[in-house]
Every structure is written in C-alpha cells, then in structure tokens.
Amino acid sequence: MTSRIPGADEYTSRPMPREELLRQISPALPLHQVDAETADQVDALTYEVVRHRLWAITQEMGETLRRMSGSHVVTESNDFNFSICDELGEQVQVGAYNVGLIGSMDLAIVWTLRNRSDNPGIEEGDMFLCNDPWIGGGLHQNDAAILAPIFHDGKLFGWTTAIAHQVDLGGPRPGSFSPSAQDVFGEAVPTPPIKVVRGGVLQRDVADAWVRRSRLPHLVGLDLRAKIAANKNAAEQILRLITKYGADTVKAVMRRMMDDAERRLRAKLETLPDGTWSAVGYQEQSQTGDRGLHAIKVTMTKEADRLVFDFRGTAEQTGIINCPYPGLRAGIVFTMLPLLAGDIPWAAGGLMRCFEIITEENTITNASFPAAVGKGPFGPAWGSGNLVAEVLAKMLDAEPDHRSDVQSICNGTTDLCVVSGVDVRGGGAKGFVSPVFDVMAGGYGAQVHHDGVDTGGRLIIPSARAPDVEMTEYLYPLVALWRREQTDSGGPGRQRGGMSGSVCYVQHPDQSGSMSLVVSGTGKVANQNVGLAGGYPGNSQLDLVVRGIDVPQLAGATAIPADLDRLGGEIEVLPCEGESTLGAGDALYLHWQAGGGYGDPLLRPVDSVREDVQQVRVSADAARDVYGVVLREDGEADTAATEETRRKLRHRRAAAVGLSDARLAPIGTHDLSEARRLDDNLAVVESPDGETVVCVHCTTEIGPLAEGAYVESLPRLDSAPTEAGPHIWHDPSQYVDAEVVFRQLFCPGCLTAVNSRVVPVDHPLPADHYKSWAEPTR
Secondary structure, three states: OOOOOOOHHHHOOOOOOHHHHHHHOOOOOOEOOOOHHHHHOOOHHHHHHHHHHHHHHHHHHHHHHHHHOOOHHHHOOOOEEEEEEEOOOOEEEEOOOOHHHHOOHHHHHHHHHHHHHHHHHOOOOOEEEEOOOOOOOOOOOOEEEEEEEEEEOOEEEEEEEEEEEOOOOOOOOHHHOOOOOOOHHHOOOOOOOEEEEEOOEEOHHHHHHHHHOOOOHHHHHHHHHHHHHHHHHHHHHHHHHHHHHOHHHHHHHHHHHHHHHHHHHHHHHHOOOOEEEEEEEEEEOOOOOOOOEEEEEEEEEEEOOEEEEEOOOOOEOOOOOOOOHHHHHHHHHHHHHHHHOOOOOOOHHHHHHHEEEEOOOOEOOEOOOOOOOOOOHHHHHHHHHHHHHHHHHHHHHOOHHHHHHOEOOOOOOOOEEEEEEEEOHHHOOEEEEEEOHHHHOOOOOOEOOOOOOOOOOEOOEOOOOOOOHHHHHHHOOEEEEEEEEOOOOOOOOOEOOOOOEEEEEEEOOOOOOOEEEEEEOOOOOOOOOOOEOOOOOOOOOEEEEEEOOOOOOOOOOOOOOOOHHHOOOEEEEOOOEEEEEEOOOOEEEEEOOOOOOEOOHHHOOHHHHHHHHHOOOOOHHHHHHOOOOOEOOOOOEOHHHHHHHHHHHHHHHHHHOOOOOOOOOOOOOOOOOOOEEOOOOEEEEEEOOEEEEEEOOOOOEEEEOHHHHHHHHOOEEEEOHHHHOOOOOOOHHHOOOOOEEEEEEEOOOOOOEEEEEEEEOOOOOOOOEEOOOOOOOO
C-alpha cells in the first residue's frame, strides 16, 4: 500500500498467517486456543448442536438490532449483518443479511489485535467502533461496525461483530455521499477502531463525538446502542454455551466449522474444470462532470482446489468510484458465498482460505488513501463482484454436474438516490435524510433451467427487503404514485432474467419547499446485469426528474397518473453521479436493474414467451422483435408466423455479419455424447487437429479450443444498444463520450447468439482458456 499522506499506510489491513499475527499481538493479551487434535475429538452430535446454536445466535443478533434500531435502513431493508469469530478474527458464522458487510470484518479484527492489544488494551467488557474502509469491517464510511471481544476465564475466546449502514455520518452532502468529492476529506470521516465501551460501560465522550458528526444524531446514536446490545446478547449466549459444553469443546467446534467449510469447498473445486476465465466491466462517470468509462478487469484461474482472482489492468483510482482492498475482498466474498457455497455452511473464515487475490495498488479496486471511497460498496466492490459472478458461472457451466448452479448476473448494482430536506407536515419542521430503498427489489439472473426471479431482491443480501411504501410515506414527506414491476426489464434469453421495478414519488401535499437529491448509479450505459451464453443484459438503470407535472400535489385529483407519459411536464435525465432537486411540481422516477438472460432469446420456447406476454412480463412488440414470437389477437401464438419471423431474424443476423449468401444450418438434435459442453451453445469434440469447439445446435465446427482461439472464428456484430431490446437506454451519449454498442458473437452456421452485451466499442473479445479434457461428458 502506498499513500500520498505520510503515516496513512499504518491504517491498512491485509490477511496474514495466524503464526505471523500471533507474533504481533501483545503478550499481555492471553488467548484461548485449541489444537487440531482437540477439534477432531468432538463427537458428531455435539458438533451439530453447538454449530446450529452458533448459527441461531447470529440470527438473534439480527432481531435484537432490528427491534432497537429506529433506522429505515435496518428496520425495513435489512442492510446490516453480524458475525461470530474466533480469537484471531476468523469468521466462524455470518448472518444471512448484507453479506458484503462481513466480507472484510476479519481484517478489522486483525488490525485491532495488532494495534490495540497493547494500548489501550483489549479487555473483558470492551467494544470497539470502526468505520474505516482501509482497515475493514465495512465498504465505505457509512458502514459502521462494533467489534466485541469475548473473554472466558481471563482469556480472549473470540469476537462478535455487528455492522449496519448509517444514513448519515457527516460530510458536505446529506447521506454522506458526495458525487463531487476530490478525496476522502470531502466525505465522511473514517474512524479506525476506537474503544466505545470499556468494561461494559458506554464511553459517553466517544459516543458523543460519534453522533455529533451526523445530521441524524438520534438515529446514529440509537443504532450504536442497538449494535452494542446485539453484541452483548450474543456474548452472553456464547458464554452460556461454554458453561454447558466447555470452552475447549465450543472452540473446537468453531475451528472444525471453518475447516469443514474449507474442505467442502475445496472438494467442490476439485470437481470443476481447470482453466482461466476473464471478464471486463465498467464504472461510469467517476464523479460529477466526468464522462468517462473506467474498466475493472479480472482473470480467474482455477487449478485443483484453489482460485486466484487477478485484477491487474484495472483503471487507476479516480473520482469517487474507488474502494480499498477490503472492499475488493468483500466483493469476492459476497459473490462466492451464495454462488459457490450455497450448499455449504457459511463459516467464512474457512471459505476464504480457498482463494487468493492479485491486485495492483492505486486502482479503483485497491485504492490508496486519501482516495474518495464513498461509492465503494455499490461501485467498484459490487462491480468486481459482478465480474466474479460472471467468471464463476462460466466455470460452472462447463461441468454438467454443476450447470444447475449457473446464474446470469443479478440486478447489476444498487440505484442510489438520497432524498433530504425539512419535513413540515403537521406544522413541524424536522430534517430528514433517506435513501430510496425501493430499489432493493432487483431481478435475479436467469439460470440454465429456470427464469430469474422477478423483483427477488439482492444476491448479496439474501434477506433483503424493499420497504413498505406506506412506511416510507409515513416516515418521509413523499407520496408514491406507483411502485411496480417493469415490463421488458428482464434480460431476454432462452431463460429470461428476472424483472426489475420502477417507483415514482412526488412531495406530500402538505410539504413546501425543495428537496435535495444526490444520485449515483452504475449500469446506465454499459450494463452491469449482463447475460450469459448469448443471453441479453437486463434493463439499463434510469433516473429521472419530471419537472412541472400536470398534477403536482394530487390534491383534488380524480385519477393518479400511472406512467411517465401521463405525468406531463419536462423530463430531466439525472446523471450517473450528481445532484438535483425535487420541487413541489416535480416527480422523481427511478428504474433499477433486472437480471441478465441466459441463452439466445430465439431459442426460448414459444409457450414461455406467450405466457410472459399474458403476465405482462414481456410486451407483444418485444415478443416479436426480440424473441421472434408472433401472437394473434386472441393471445395465442401464430406458429407459422413465428417460424418465419425467427427465420428472418437469423437471416438478418447473417446479412449483418457478411454471411448473407450462406444457407443457415438447421437447428436440431445431435449426438454429442462424446462432447464436453462449454455452455448452452458450445461444446468440445475431438478432431484430427485436436480439441475443436462446435455448436451444439447445428454441429458446425467453429475453431480450436486451445487458448480460446475459436473466439476469433465467431462472426461479430456491433449494432445500436437499442437492438438489445426496449429496456436499453437509447442514448449513451447522455452520460459518456465513448461509443457504445450492442456486441454479439454468433455461431457461423446457424447464427445462434453465443455472446451478447452492451459495451464500449473497444471492449475486448472473451479470453477464456480451458484446460484439455480427456473424459467424455458424464
């Protein structure tokens, strides 16, 4: 780590071997430890009982925080999480809330052990407060954690942690997010671990200093106490568990939980093909006024039972679209746990032993102090996680026993919009700050055998919730005109991506004056929610303010406008990173991201498309133009017209890539029993020239597998982004200067789409390298 600020490198944390960490902890701090032999001696029944009790304790921590917190973030949207850790901070059990918030919690504990064990000391009844993204325990300054050591018989037995997003922790803009920040000094202040509870007593001076920075001190103070209470409750239950089973037994179970998770993940990796898979994504507009695209690159190498994620080549740190190393690590963890370890208990300390990170310093995914990092979690950390999801899916797709785990990218990233102002309803005057959390209802990516879940939530927050609209209207001076699932938003494919939604708010009729808006959203140009195996991306994210609407306050209105066309007024397109206002005659419209599709949409069963149209998931126009399905007036499919339309669409593809004279190979059922699939469209067969990639739909030979050379043989088409469907924003130049295209790669025989995405014109072709396979398909 290199910083322009002398001494700043002291406030960074990295994983380190346990033996090395032990040498850096003060000898005055006694530790409770057990050896591997003790862990192996715990009987199976005791192991399961204690393991499940530790899991239950993390869930009870969630209930404690939710019942004490007054924050919309916690009570309505579950944007928090917990963990139970061993004495050195390795995570034994994590909660099923926001997984990103615990992806680097161990790094915060490691730093605390190294830097606080001597002065001021770590003692029984202490707790430490931290919101420093370079140290860990959160992805940006608004993620505030309480780290609580647990002592038994005078020895440090373990830790519990509680972390939640805080609505406001100071800085120049409400919500602590500043799109124009030049560095971290233009954002909320990061605080390294500081003792906020000493000997079981809340330190009033520290608590006062903490809440004094906020525009909402009552909420921040209540959340502080709620997290302390959650940790205290967990510690009491763990100590009762120790009293019943013994400290050595409980610690042995904790160690075995991590070892078992590691063993099971390594065993799964052994069953997957070795190879190298790459992905490139983009962050749009580094800050207010910027019109650039900034690349994140990852190459994942899988060999035997280990993964290596190499992020070299990622753009240099710039603007506000940065995260430090703990955020990058969290991006990998919150993707890997649900996608690769869905059937393994989440003892994250063991799971994280199975991968390695390679990254350059001073990049947007490994930013050095004092970079602005306020957008860390929903910018580069989430963007990195999307790319990790993509390369993991391509690896899983090549193994028949794991194809059911493949999933296209879910809902891209969050659509941040912070609304703030003074609530004057009822004659009062109370300041408020609120992110719009309706955007939690994102669409899930399509799978090989299933459509994506419509408005299913967030992959990284398994228990995410969109708030009750009536609760939002009760807490804030806003009125919702609608919140609904959005037709055509799900990525088209053989399996359709899950739909996203939109929401439209106006000011409450009793409200007066203007409200402030701070917006930040990636995925408005180069989609974050990409499809796989030729599947199209989900919708572009879109944020608007409609100025001067016809029915501004709804007072005396006989009908509520149901869509943008009926609002009237003038549309202001909000930037990726910027600020605006919401006046009494305005409406705020947010359309967040859906899931990507899987497979070529021309291969989607006709009955599935017909049902989508009947359920208003897909419009009749998109059914015809994207899926090639023609419906009669009675809603049934016109078989002859559909066959002709799909044939014409394939011929149009052929003409566009210079194959207009070629006779399209028929799509049928082929004997590929000796082939090994790469994905929905491609397989590998033995040929006189070695391993060759063929199309599974028409058996056309495409090219050699070695070094991914077959990709060069795929016809390529760059067209307008709107060719990806009506859900794609028509004018990328509204946001960036780069030329943006809808790029597709096709089978040269039947013109089936094998790769489809909206990207800048200089986006590299896929560069995936599969190791040679000697075994036929199982």
